[in-house]
Amino acid sequence: MRYDAATPNAIEATGLVKRFGKTTALAGVDIVAGQGRVLGVLGPNGAGKTTAVRILATLLRPDGGQARVCGYDVVGDAHRVRQLIGLTGQYASVDEGLSGTNNLIMIGRLLGLDRRAARARAADLLGRFDLAAAAARPVKTYSGGMRRRLDLAASLVGSPRVLYLDEPTTGLDPRSRTDVWHMVRELVSDGVTVLLTTQYLDEADQLAHDILVIDRGTVIATGTPDELKARTGRQVLRISPSDPARLAEAAALVEAACGAKVTTDAEVGAVSASVASTALLPRIVRELDARGIELAEFTLRKPSLDEVFFALTGRPADGKDSGTRELEGSKP
Amino acid sequence: MTALAGPAFPAPPRRLGLRGGLRNTSTLTWRSVLKIRTNMEDVLGLSLNPIMFLLLFTYVFGGAIAGGTHAYLQFELPGILVLSVVFATLGTGLMLNQDIAGGVFDRFRSLPIARWAPLAGAVLGDMVRYMISVAITLGFGMILGFRITTSALSAFAGCLLVLAFALAMCWVSALIGLLAKTPQGVQWFGSLIYFPLTFGSNVLVPTQTMPGWLQAFVKVNPMTDLTEAVRGLLVGGPVATPVIRSLLWAVGIFAVFAPLAVRVYRRKT
Ligand SMILES: Nc1ncnc2c1ncn2[C@@H]1O[C@H](COP(=O)(O)OP(=O)(O)OP(=O)(O)O)[C@@H](O)[C@H]1O
Ligand SMILES: [Mg+2]
Numbered sequence: 001m002r003y004d005a006a007t008p009n010a011i012e013a014t015g016l017v018k019r020f021g022k023t024t025a026l027a028g029v030d031i032v033a034g035q036g037r038v039l040g041v042l043g044p045n046g047a048g049k050t051t052a053v054r055i056l057a058t059l060l061r062p063d064g065g066q067a068r069v070c071g072y073d074v075v076g077d078a079h080r081v082r083q084l085i086g087l088t089g090q091y092a093s094v095d096e097g098l099s100g101t102n103n104l105i106m107i108g109r110l111l112g113l114d115r116r117a118a119r120a121r122a123a124d125l126l127g128r129f130d131l132a133a134a135a136a137r138p139v140k141t142y143s144g145g146m147r148r149r150l151d152l153a154a155s156l157v158g159s160p161r162v163l164y165l166d167e168p169t170t171g172l173d174p175r176s177r178t179d180v181w182h183m184v185r186e187l188v189s190d191g192v193t194v195l196l197t198t199q200y201l202d203e204a205d206q207l208a209h210d211i212l213v214i215d216r217g218t219v220i221a222t223g224t225p226d227e228l229k230a231r232t233g234r235q236v237l238r239i240s241p242s243d244p245a246r247l248a249e250a251a252a253l254v255e256a257a258c259g260a261k262v263t264t265d266a267e268v269g270a271v272s273a274s275v276a277s278t279a280l281l282p283r284i285v286r287e288l289d290a291r292g293i294e295l296a297e298f299t300l301r302k303p304s305l306d307e308v309f310f311a312l313t314g315r316p317a318d319g320k321d322s323g324t325r326e327l328e329g330s331k332p
Numbered sequence: 333m334t335a336l337a338g339p340a341f342p343a344p345p346r347r348l349g350l351r352g353g354l355r356n357t358s359t360l361t362w363r364s365v366l367k368i369r370t371n372m373e374d375v376l377g378l379s380l381n382p383i384m385f386l387l388l389f390t391y392v393f394g395g396a397i398a399g400g401t402h403a404y405l406q407f408e409l410p411g412i413l414v415l416s417v418v419f420a421t422l423g424t425g426l427m428l429n430q431d432i433a434g435g436v437f438d439r440f441r442s443l444p445i446a447r448w449a450p451l452a453g454a455v456l457g458d459m460v461r462y463m464i465s466v467a468i469t470l471g472f473g474m475i476l477g478f479r480i481t482t483s484a485l486s487a488f489a490g491c492l493l494v495l496a497f498a499l500a501m502c503w504v505s506a507l508i509g510l511l512a513k514t515p516q517g518v519q520w521f522g523s524l525i526y527f528p529l530t531f532g533s534n535v536l537v538p539t540q541t542m543p544g545w546l547q548a549f550v551k552v553n554p555m556t557d558l559t560e561a562v563r564g565l566l567v568g569g570p571v572a573t574p575v576i577r578s579l580l581w582a583v584g585i586f587a588v589f590a591p592l593a594v595r596v597y598r599r600k601t
Contacts, residue, residue, distance in 0.1 A: 057442050079347055082444040093435030097367040109359040110445050112352075138370050154439065 010035045010070055010162050010193035011056060017064030018051050025051040027217040028065065033162075033193055033210070038184065040208030040225075041197040044313060047214040049197040050090050053166045056195065057087045069162055086160030090167050090197075092151040096140040100131050100150050103139060107157040125153040130179070144171045152180065156187075163187060165196045169203060181206060201309060215313050229302040234311075235278070236301050240270040242294040247271065250293050257284045270297065274307070353446030357453050360440075364427075364457020374423065378461055382416040382469035386476060389536060397537055402477055409473045410490070410562040411535030413466060414555060417494050418530055420465045421502040422522045424458045425509025429518050432510070432600070448594045455502050462498045466491050481567045490565030493578060497558050500582040503589035510596045535559050554581035 011033035018026040026048045033039035041049050054060040056067055058078040066073060072080045094103050101122050108118030126135045129149040139147060148171055155163065165184070169177040184194055184207050198204055204211055205225050213221040213228075221228060237258075241250045247264060251271045255262045257280055262273040275281070281300070288295065303311075348356075368375060389408055394401035428451070431437050440450045470478075470491070480487045505522065512518040532546070533555035539547055550556050558581070561574035 059438055059441055077346070079444055082442060085442065087439075087442045089435060089438055091435050093437075093439040095363065095367070095431075095436050096434060097370045098363065102363075102366060106359060106363050107439070107443065110356055110440075110443055112355075158443070 008035060009033065010037075011039070011067070011195060013052075013056065013065065013067035015065030016052065016055060016062050016067060018048075018055060018060065019063050024217050026055075026062070029214065029217065029219055031056070031067070031195075031212060033195055036188060036191045036193055037209040038188055038194045038196060038207050040204035040211045041195065041214060042201065042204055042211060042309065043197075043214035046216075048217045049214060050166055052214070053087070053089070053164050053195065053197060057085055057089075057164055058082055059087075083158075084161045086155035086158055086163045088152050088155040088163075088165045088168050090170075092147045094139050094147060094150050094154060097138060099136050099138055100126055100142070101135045103150060104153060104157055107154055111158045121157055125156060126150075128183070129153045130176070145173060145176055148172055149176060152183070160192065162193045162195070165194060167197055167199060170199065177203075201304065205304070213309070213312055221312050226302070228308050229304075231308065234274045234276055234303060236272055236303050236307065237275045237281070237284070238270055238272045238297065238299045238301070239284075239288075239295055240268065240297040242296045244269040246293050249291070250288065253287055253291070253293075254284060257287065274303065275300075348444065348446050353449055356445040356449035357456065360449055360453020361456040362453075364454050365460050367427075368457070368460055374461070375464065378420055378423075378464050379468045381419065382412060382465060383472050385412045385415060386469070386472055390476060393536065405473065405476055405478050406481075406567050407538075407563075408536055409469070409478045410566050411533075411559045412473070413469045413490075413494055413562060414497075414559050415530050415535050416465045416469050417462050417498045418501055418555070419526060420462055421458070421498050421505045422508075422518070422526060423461060423505075424455060424502040425505035425507075425512070425518045425522060426515055427458075428454055428506055428509035429512055429515050433514075437597075437600075447598050451506055451590075451593055451597055455499065455506060458502055459495060459499065462495055466494060482565060486565045490562045493558070493561055493565065493575060497554075497578060497582045500585040500589070503586060503593050507589055507593040507596060510593060510600065529553065529555055533559060554578065554585070557581060 009032055011031055013029065013031040016026050016029045016031070017024070029048065029052060031039070031041075031052060041052065043049050051060065055062050056069060056074060058074050058081050061075055066075070068074070069081045070084050072084070074081050095106070098106065101119075104122035104125055105115075105118045108121050109115070113121060123132075123135075126132050129152060131146060131149060131153070134142060134146060139150060142150065148168070152165075152168060155165075169180050172180065181203070184196070188194060194207075196204070196207060208225060211221075211223060211225055211228055212219060221231065223231065237254070239250060239254065241247055247266065247269050251262050251264045254271055254273050258273045258275055260274060260276075262271050264271050278300070285298075386405075386409070389412065390401050390405050393408070394404035397404055397407075428437075431450075431454070437450060470487075504525070508521045508525070509518050512521055533550055533553045535555060539550050539556065542550060554577075557574045557577040560569070561571065561578045563569050564571035564574060
């Protein structure tokens with residue numbers, strides 16, 4: 001361990017403010033990540049996720065508030081913070097003109113490893129990230145996903161105690177994505193703290209111990225994934241009639257019972273509805289039975305984070321309406 | 333294989349000392365030199381540029397200015413040496429600009445390294461580029477018929493002087509590279525500064541042939557001192573004063589622009 005392990009929270013930020021000209025990217029954000037935990041930061045495009053990560057990684061100075069990483073101030077003690085962190089930014093920051101191996105050797109050497117140790121660490125990481133075959137090639141010949149993986153490897157050369165991953169799996173194929181998930185879990189089992197932003201809610205669901213939802217530069221919800229799902233107070237009911245022809249009828253019935261709009265998926269022959277209270281369920285079952293609609297499926301589950309996200313921000317998670325916000329946020 | 337979390341690293345101090353900074357610089361210099369090897373277009377440009385200058389100026393101006401190509405070659409080659417190397421320094425700014433746009437500098441800034449090391453590494457690595465430029469200019473000049481009329485040692489000193497000046501000039505270029513938003517911006521700003529500086533001097537024609545107001549500018553232009561010094565060292569003429577003045581200029585330019593560039597780099601967010 002390279003730092004004072006007495007601090008309970010690896011990341012502690014209070015009231016972070018950052019403005020770019022007229023755009024307020026962060027309007028007073030608190031971020032706390034416990035030692036050895038994964039904090040998932042969610043939010044639509046332009047919410048301020050990358051800005052927050054860049055402040056915590058000492059790349060940006062906050063205009064207000066303060067942030068500590070393992071007890072060290074990101075502004076006043078930046079050099080120490082840099083010894084503790086690893087960063088995989090939203091856009092790959094590797095040297096296009098160097099080979100994969102030389103990129104990692106360079107970082108190892110910059111971090112004080114001797115030539116031999118730097119070379120060994122580079123080979124080890126390239127192997128883990130499935131880049132051994134391309135190790136000697138200049139990075140400009142890499143595919144997007146390979147570049148991304150090299151960037152991840154680069155952020156691990158220094159054995160960081162706190163790792164920032166800004167949308168680490170964007171642009172990765174499903175297998176590489178699972179590999180990254182494995183890697184995150186392995187690091188966490190070694191006691192590394194991870195702050196992860198992502199557009200994929202299932203990723204946060206899979207990895208994060210805690211979740212922070214940001215929208216327009218403010219925190220709109222925090223908690224564990226389960227707490228957030230419970231927060232909306234609604235569960236999702238899903239039924240499918242054995243006879244697909246009776247789907248519409250079943251949908252109408254459920255809609256009447258719940259008093260809320262239902263979604264019908266004709267392809268798989270299922271109706272889903274968000275139910276405010278489980279007390280409604282017996283009534284729905286009785287009515288379906290009375291009409292003689294037999295069911296192939298009847299399930300009740302917690303809402304997915306997508307649904308929670310939608311409930312919290314009023315927008316779907318893929319940030320479809322981000323167009324205007326992007327414009328708002330563009331250079332002053 | 334070690335754990336993914338990796339081997340224990342030596343605990344660096346709260347601040348990095350000068351020695352640490354120099355070690356970082358040597359790593360980053362190694363990086364710049366490696367990059368030169370992978371960028372053949374740049375190496376080609378570096379080599380062809382002096383060749384083009386030499387051919388163009390020798391045969392276009394030769395007859396008119398000195399009354400013969402050989403006489404003119406003896407006069408202009410030291411100037412072209414200066415011209416080629418000074419123009420090559422523009423590449424430093426371009427590379428920095430690309431590094432910043434490409435995100436590599438974000439990586440550097442998130443590492444516990446000396447803040448000035450990425451700039452110093454880029455600049456030192458580029459010395460290799462300038463050496464290529466000097467070697468090609470001299471070599472090709474010799475093929476065309478240029479002869480060193482002093483001594484090998486004196487000519488060597490001339491080359492070193494040009495490189496020392498380039499080491500100062502590339503901080504001007506670095507500053508442009510840091511301030512410009514795009515590579516095109518670097519080209520434009522660079523041209524606006526570099527063209528008057530290089531051509532508004534005695535690089536290609538003797539100062540006496542120019543109108544009085546221009547002579548005033550040419551006389552204070554550091555390029556004039558440098559060219560005169562290199563001429564003296566390669567083909568004879570006054571040496572002491574222009575060499576001292578060139579070195580003073582180099583130190584002055586370095587003292588102003590290096591801290592400025594480092595400052596802009598550190599402020600960059
Ligand atoms: N360098 C900058 N100059 C001007 N505005 C900026 C800059 N960086 C970010 N912004 C603005 O700040 C706001 C937050 O941006 P940020 O990149 O943090 O969002 P994000 O949550 O990471 O979005 P995404 O999901 O698209 O990556 C946006 O409105 C953006 O336009
Ligand atoms: Mg982002």
